[in-house]
Amino acid sequence: MEEKIKRSRQETRSEETKSSIREAAGKLFTARGYDAVTMREIAKEAGCSHTTIYLYYKDKEALLEQLAIPPLMALEQTMLETLDNEEITAIEALKEISRQFLRFCLAHKSMVSVIINMKAARVDEVNPKSEVNKHRNQVFAYLAESLNRLIETDTNEQKINDARIFFYMLNGMVHTYLSNEEPLEQLLERIIPLLDEGLEIIILGMQKKRKQEEKQTKKLKNKSGRNSL
Template identity: 45%
Template sequence: MKNKKELRAEETRKKILSAAGDLFSEKGYNAVSIREIAKEAGCSHTAIYLYFHDKETLLYELSMPHLMQLRKRLELTLKKEDLTPEIKLKEIGMNFILFGLELGNMYDIFLKANASRVDEAAPVEEINELRISLFRLLREAIGEYLSIESSDQLLAYARIYFYTLHGIITTYTPLGEPLEELRNRLGQTFEEAIDILLLGFKEKRGTGK
């Protein structure tokens, strides 16, 4: 059980994360200043350094829960017994797209947090792991769909699937169109993209490589 102080601290922490999340996703990491976040969070800018080692750490701590949640969602989808492999694969794709569009300008840390920052402790590592497990999920789902075992071919397919999903997200993410609007305008196209890809996968398998 937590005492008052701890509760308040936690609350401040949350406010900072929330403010940072909104701002980062709206304007991008670089375009947001610490002071801006503090103002939005209703605390002093120095308070931020109480909870997060630096701006970058804040970013990582911020994106982590989202990524975790995404992974969980995708894992659940994959495990659902009552869905066909095709539907599962499609659902995974759409979920990923929506997740990416929600993250907005913050989405690209998903890629940028890479090995280059060797020294910098945990979070980057964690994100890497997440990315890896995400790929694994994609591979599994595709493998199930095409009834093939893990192989280079399957890896290639997973990559290709990722390219399209990633392409959709990064096409619209820097433009700042509200998610709902975008969904109405192009949701069907996104689904069609996935559809076509899956058809292509199947066809490719059928014809033999």
């Protein structure tokens, strides 16, 4: 019985140490950037020795994975459920997924740069080496899919560029309100109508642009056909 209690206490201390290390890493990564921070500095901030930290995390990348992957996976699952919901329209799915992303980022204000951006790969990289970037790119892929259901596009490159434009708007909203001190639900209630309207404007603009491009392509084909006669 005593041995069991002792083991339980050790496990509790171990989890507390790991949690302190993760919190210290997140704080330092956010304040100074991933590359500038050393494992020794993280250990000092966490209140443990530089040898102890390696018992739990082999390097900074392992720490980054622990900080970013669990919340990203939760966001992925929420997005996927929305995309798979056949009872809502494409525009409703786009709005809902955008709200989910906005809520996620504003709920993780102190860590959003670590979770979303730190050591990020290109969104069009097919198979990123980092596990973190695989999950980041999956989140982007779900955002892109929700948009592409509404915008007819001929090439994959154009689909990605459309999604980038869409993401820039979302990211702009996120960073506009990262320093806002309103309660999350109160803030979201105020800004989600702006998000919805912004999405409608983007969709209308992209759809109009595609129609103009289609007309221009037809004109060029017709002109080319007449010239060949």
